[in-house]
Amino acid sequence: MRSSRWSMLREFLRDPFSTGTVCSSSPSLCRMIASNESLQHADVVVELGAGTGCISKHLLQTVKQEATFISIEKNPHLYKTLIAQYSHSYFVLGSAENLPDILCEKSIPKADVIISSLPWASFSSDLQDQITQAIRASLKPNGIFITYAYVCGAILPSFATFRRQLTQSFCNVDTSQIVWNNFPPAFLYQCRQPVPVFTETTTAKPSTRSKYTC
Numbered sequence: 491m492r493s494s495r496w497s498m499l500r501e502f503l504r505d506p507f508s509t510g511t512v513c514s515s516s517p518s519l520c521r522m523i524a525s526n527e528s529l530q531h532a533d534v535v536v537e538l539g540a541g542t543g544c545i546s547k548h549l550l551q552t553v554k555q556e557a558t559f560i561s562i563e564k565n566p567h568l569y570k571t572l573i574a575q576y577s578h579s580y581f582v583l584g585s586a587e588n589l590p591d592i593l594c595e596k597s598i599p600k601a602d603v604i605i606s607s608l609p610w611a612s613f614s615s616d617l618q619d620q621i622t623q624a625i626r627a628s629l630k631p632n633g634i635f636i637t638y639a640y641v642c643g644a645i646l647p648s649f650a651t652f653r654r655q656l657t658q659s660f661c662n663v664d665t666s667q668i669v670w671n672n673f674p675p676a677f678l679y680q681c682r683q684p685v686p687v688f689t690e691t692t693t694a695k696p697s698t699r700s701k702y703t704c
Contacts, residue, residue, distance in 0.1 A: 515638075515676075517544075519669045519671075520547075520548040521548060522666065523605060524549055526634070528603050529553055529603055532601075532602035535553050535560075536559075536603070536628070538604065538606040539562070539586070540562070543571075543572050543576060546561050546576065566583060586625075587620040588624070589628045590628050593628055601630065602630055602634075603633060604625055604628065604633070604636070606637035610639065610652040613648065618655050622656070623659075625659075625684070627687045632683075634682050635660065635681040637678070639676060642674045642675075661682065661683035661704030662683055664680045664681075664682075665680075
């Protein structure tokens with residue numbers, strides 16, 4: 491546990507905008523994420539931003555044995571820590587915006603559940619848009635996207651941009667109660683019915699709901 495905490499702090503000091511937090515998610519937050527009933531029935535579960543693997547551990551304990559689990563981590567130092575603790579088959583060194591290509595390489599068309607620990611408030615609006623498009627393109631129509639945000643980040647302009655990205659990208663966006671037993675305190679976004687990514691038009695931004703009614 492101490493090793494995981496130090497790994498996250500070290501990577502935060504190296505690159506705070508990419509890491510987003512000084513410590514791993516608490517067991518309370520991990521359990522809330524893993525308690526979503528969709529995970530128990532999912533055939534394909536994808537995690538974005540594995541970090542030290544604390545959420546990955548809970549997900550692997552929840553998903554059914556025959557399910558496909560893939561976790562993507564961009565940081566090469568954290569990736570090395572992950573594959574030293576878990577099976578190599580679970581983790582991929584890559585970026586979330588490349589998710590459709592990663593799934594294609596593994597012959598996986600769509601995911602049932604996508605869970606993200608990415609530091610959304612640290613991203614530019616363009617990067618937020620790229621990643622949400624990648625998630626929409628990789629999620630089944632009846633799939634669910636779960637991510638979390640820190641309460642303290644709500645004051646940032648990028649937080650409002652992220653919230654708008656979610657409401658434009660999914661027909662249903664629900665929020666959970668605040669997990670106070672986490673540093674910083676956090677809450678979940680649970681998003682359903684992804685809006686399809688339209689590529690046939692250049693007059694409207696792909697993140698909008700043009701030509702689509704929920």
